[in-house]
Amino acid sequence: MRNEAEHQLNEAACDRMKDELERTYPSKQFVAFGHGQVIGDSADFFELMGVIERQGRDPREVMVVRIGDEEMDGRTIFSPFLSDLK
Amino acid sequence: MSEQLNPYFGRYARPFLRTTFSERNGTTQELMLLADTGSPYPVILSPFWFDRLVHTETRDVDTNFGRLYSGWVHLYMPDYGLSELAKGYSNQHVGESLAEENPDLVGLVGLPLLRLGEYGGNATDFWFRSSPPTPTSTP
Numbered sequence: 001m002r003n004e005a006e007h008q009l010n011e012a013a014c015d016r017m018k019d020e021l022e023r024t025y026p027s028k029q030f031v032a033f034g035h036g037q038v039i040g041d042s043a044d045f046f047e048l049m050g051v052i053e054r055q056g057r058d059p060r061e062v063m064v065v066r067i068g069d070e071e072m073d074g075r076t077i078f079s080p081f082l083s084d085l086k
Numbered sequence: 087m088s089e090q091l092n093p094y095f096g097r098y099a100r101p102f103l104r105t106t107f108s109e110r111n112g113t114t115q116e117l118m119l120l121a122d123t124g125s126p127y128p129v130i131l132s133p134f135w136f137d138r139l140v141h142t143e144t145r146d147v148d149t150n151f152g153r154l155y156s157g158w159v160h161l162y163m164p165d166y167g168l169s170e171l172a173k174g175y176s177n178q179h180v181g182e183s184l185a186e187e188n189p190d191l192v193g194l195v196g197l198p199l200l201r202l203g204e205y206g207g208n209a210t211d212f213w214f215r216s217s218p219p220t221p222t223s224t225p
Contacts, residue, residue, distance in 0.1 A: 002155065011145055045158065045171050049141060064142040064158060073147045078124035082151060082180065
């Protein structure tokens with residue numbers, strides 16, 4: 001079950017640092033947020049998971065973004081299946 | 087080359103894909119997911135399976151079907167040459183609606199995932215197969 005307060009904190013930090021993240025890290029780098037701060041980064045997602053676990057954190061409560069990924073917010077799902085189900 | 091040929095199922099002859107994911111502990115899970123080229127999101131799962139398969143969270147998204155929780159999942163289908171991190175999404179309403187259609191349906195795969203292989207359909211079946219190796223240029 002998600003920790004919504006933690007998620008909101010991390011998402012707000014990610015929004016606030018968006019430009020800085022793109023200046024600091026290379027494209028495709030994975031960057032992890034915990035308690036509203038950057039807690040690690042790696043080009044390898046599973047290596048970053050190891051870093052998070054060694055910090056004693058639950059990875060499911062950490063937010064990871066990949067630098068340069070296409071923005072997926074606000075997209076329309078043109079789904080005949082879901083429209084039938086709606 | 088691996089291939090799955092799945093007869094359409096249910097009242098509305100839905101296409102589906104048997105899709106395998108790796109959990110955080112390395113256990114693999116094969117799920118029956120509706121194949122939907124109209125979705126720009128790679129994978130949308132019921133909340134139960136999202137919670138089970140997600141490795142970490144990522145940024146949520148708002149869509150015309152409401153807000154989707156978001157996280158990283160590991161698509162693991164070695165027979166198809168696929169071991170890919172993908173953004174997985176979840177929404178209670180979508181999960182419940184799919185379950186009403188068929189309890190075995192626990193989500194859907196969208197175009198970004200289908201494009202990792204080759205896919206298509208005819209009057210009776212939907213198919214998915216691994217992409218052939220990219221030809222190398224000869225001098």
